[in-house]
Amino acid sequence: GAVVSQHPSWVICKSGTSVKIECRSLDFQATTMFWYRQFPKQSLMLMATSNEGSKATYEQGVEKDKFLINHASLTLSTLTVTSAHPEDSSFYICSASGTSGRAYNEQFFGPGTRLTVL
Amino acid sequence: QKEVEQDPGPLSVPEGAIVSLNCTYSNSAFQYFMWYRQYSRKGPELLMYTYSSGNKEDGRFTAQVDKSSKYISLFIRDSQPSDSATYLCAIAGGFKTIFGAGTRLFVKA
Numbered sequence: 001g002a003v004v005s006q007h008p009s010w011v012i013c014k015s016g017t018s019v020k021i022e023c024r025s026l027d028f029q030a031t032t033m034f035w036y037r038q039f040p041k042q043s044l045m046l047m048a049t050s051n052e053g054s055k056a057t058y059e060q061g062v063e064k065d066k067f068l069i070n071h072a073s074l075t076l077s078t079l080t081v082t083s084a085h086p087e088d089s090s091f092y093i094c095s096a097s098g099t100s101g102r103a104y105n106e107q108f109f110g111p112g113t114r115l116t117v118l
Numbered sequence: 119q120k121e122v123e124q125d126p127g128p129l130s131v132p133e134g135a136i137v138s139l140n141c142t143y144s145n146s147a148f149q150y151f152m153w154y155r156q157y158s159r160k161g162p163e164l165l166m167y168t169y170s171s172g173n174k175e176d177g178r179f180t181a182q183v184d185k186s187s188k189y190i191s192l193f194i195r196d197s198q199p200s201d202s203a204t205y206l207c208a209i210a211g212g213f214k215t216i217f218g219a220g221t222r223l224f225v226k227a
Binding site for chain 1 (some may be wrong): 152222
């Protein structure tokens with residue numbers, strides 16, 4: 001149980017285009033979803049936290065208008081990278097917490113989406 | 119000062135060795151401590167979690183917390199090549215989770 005999927009697993013796009021990444025909790029209700037980005041050999045950097053039905057809370061330094069997050073249901077959150085640039089190339093990982101969990105605030109991670117902007 | 123400090127390694131050990139991974143944290147308000155394992159190009163998965171000071175064992179893995187010194191450890195006994203991964207410590211509290219930088223571990227056959 002507690003499976004989180006992401007789609008697509010990898011994407012290549014041209015500079016200036018927008019890319020949407022989906023995060024789904026397959027077998028539990030995710031009241032909270034988190035979006036992280038991870039550069040090679042570095043740790044997870046939290047971008048934003050979203051609760052179902054409300055606006056996302058962005059971390060300092062993360063542009064709200066560039067990284068659009070929607071958490072419309074208890075099983076789906078989307079991250080849209082608008083007007084992508086090469087410096088946005090990274091590994092984007094979502095996680096979800098909610099009705100499942102062995103530990104306090106346990107987050108179940110998706111497999112990640114590798115974004116390459118040419 | 120980072121809220122969680124973790125040596126990124128890499129750490130290379132022979133198969134069968136005992137591995138010790140460590141983190142320090144600065145804010146005593148965090149009450150929950152976790153270790154995640156992340157294989158290359160995959161999302162992290164929860165390995166161990168603890169709440170109180172002391173040891174917690176799960177198979178070959180032992181998580182240790184010393185709240186007085188704000189020090190957490192993960193020990194891996196009889197390490198295997200399949201344990202090669204990045205291990206991230208995490209501290210949590212008040213609906214906030216902070217991850218360490220991760221330590222890359224290589225176990226050589």
